[in-house]
Amino acid sequence: MLDPGLLRKDLESTAEALKLRGYQLDTAGWQAMEDQRKQLQKATEELQNQRNTSAKSIGQAKARGEDIQPLLEQVASLGDELKQTQDQLADVQIKLRDLQLDMPNIAHKDVPVGEDENDNVEIYRWGEPREFDFEPKDHVAIAEANGWLDNDAAAQLSGARFAVLKGELARLHRKLAQFMLEKHTQEHGYTEVYTPYLVKPEAMLGTGQLPKFADDAFATQDDPPRYLIPTAEVSLTNLVAGQILDVVDLPIKMVAHTPCFRREAGAYGKDTRGLIRQHQFDKVELVQVTTAHHADQAHEDLTRHAEAILRELKLPYRKVVLCTGDMGFSVRKTYDLEVWLPGQNAYREISSCSQCGDFQARRMQARYRNPETNKPELVHTLNGSGLAVGRALIAVLENYQQADGSFTMPECLQD
Secondary structure, X not given: OOOHXXXXXXXXXXXXXXXXXXXXXXXXXHHHHHHHHHHHHHHHHHHHHHHHHHHHHHHHHHHOOOOOHHHHHXXXXXXXXXXXXXXXXXXXXXXXXXXXXXXXXXXXXXXXXXXXXXXXXXXXXXXXXXXXXXXXXOHHHHHHHOOOEOHHHHHHHHOOOOOOEOHHHHHHHHHHHHHHHHHHHHOOOOEEOOOOOEEOHHHHHHHOOOOOOHHHOOEOOOOOOOEEOOOHHHHHHHHHOOOEEEHHHOOEEEEEEEEEEOOOOOOOOOOOOOOOOOOEEEEEEEEEEEOHHHHHHHHHHHHHHHHHHHHHOOOOEEEEEOOOOOOOOOOOEEEEEEEEEOOOOEEEEEEEEEEOOOHXXXXXXXXXXXXXXXXXXXXXXXXXXXXXXXXXHHHHHXXXXXXXXXXXXXXXXXX
């Protein structure tokens, strides 16, 4: 959630910054509600003072032996008026908060301005795509020919956009996740965490999935519902919700391997073949919690940690910085890592590494105590895939395929 101070003190500039994110703020409507909030807040404070003064007068009049009935009636009348004004104030505050919850994060000053993925900027490429002496197949053709992928069984069990992996493919999936966890914990300093796959609405709200992306989430029928996590970012980041952390404990670096669940609302017709876009998929997720001063460097470090997996696997990839029109709702800057897939003859996203500033922390009220001022300040949160396990599986299968339909195991995965 944006700092309310930006909207109160610099409304026009904030509206321009939001416009770059594709959000049109009705400045006149916002200002009208903000003016109403100020008037009602002032009226509430005045009525509270009047009621307190009148209440004191009752005791004084009673001590003097005077008739206190008029004063009692006055206090009661003030109480009714105060209640009405407080209700009106609460209603306006809710409307303002609902609007704020719908506003995306403001982009970092280094983010290129653009409308969509065509305006993203490539930073560099690593590795050379392999030259095959045969026509490379995509992962579906390789896996189905070897009996490693059973889409029919998955459809019978769960419907479209699910997969059943068997044999060597299931084993490779497990080995990839294990390799990533060991790399991040042993070399990059992350603490492995196992979290629930179901979370409360407050957790989804805290990281920005609710209310805007409710249609893309799977929810139980409880009241209130619980949500299947769309990414471990939700559960990991919310571990600091409502806390005031000690600065000596920062940065907090966490990693988790979890399944992720998404409806993929609006994505029908895209990547319907194979494992690229599924309702259920696995990720090894990296999350960091730090201070504003260290957030930019933490973002570079986290991205480098995700890149290290691709380099160990010797998978060609490119690093891209997303433009203002292509970034996620909660983020202020994102690097995408796109791995080369011979079967598609294209680079495809395998990791998004993002910094969110204090956007999520403000929703979660996650803070640390600044030792210089001894006052609580909002932390900054970062997250990234390190990596998406299913897409790493696809990349290994396609890049390491052999002419006979088999594949060789990357050196770093060989026992």
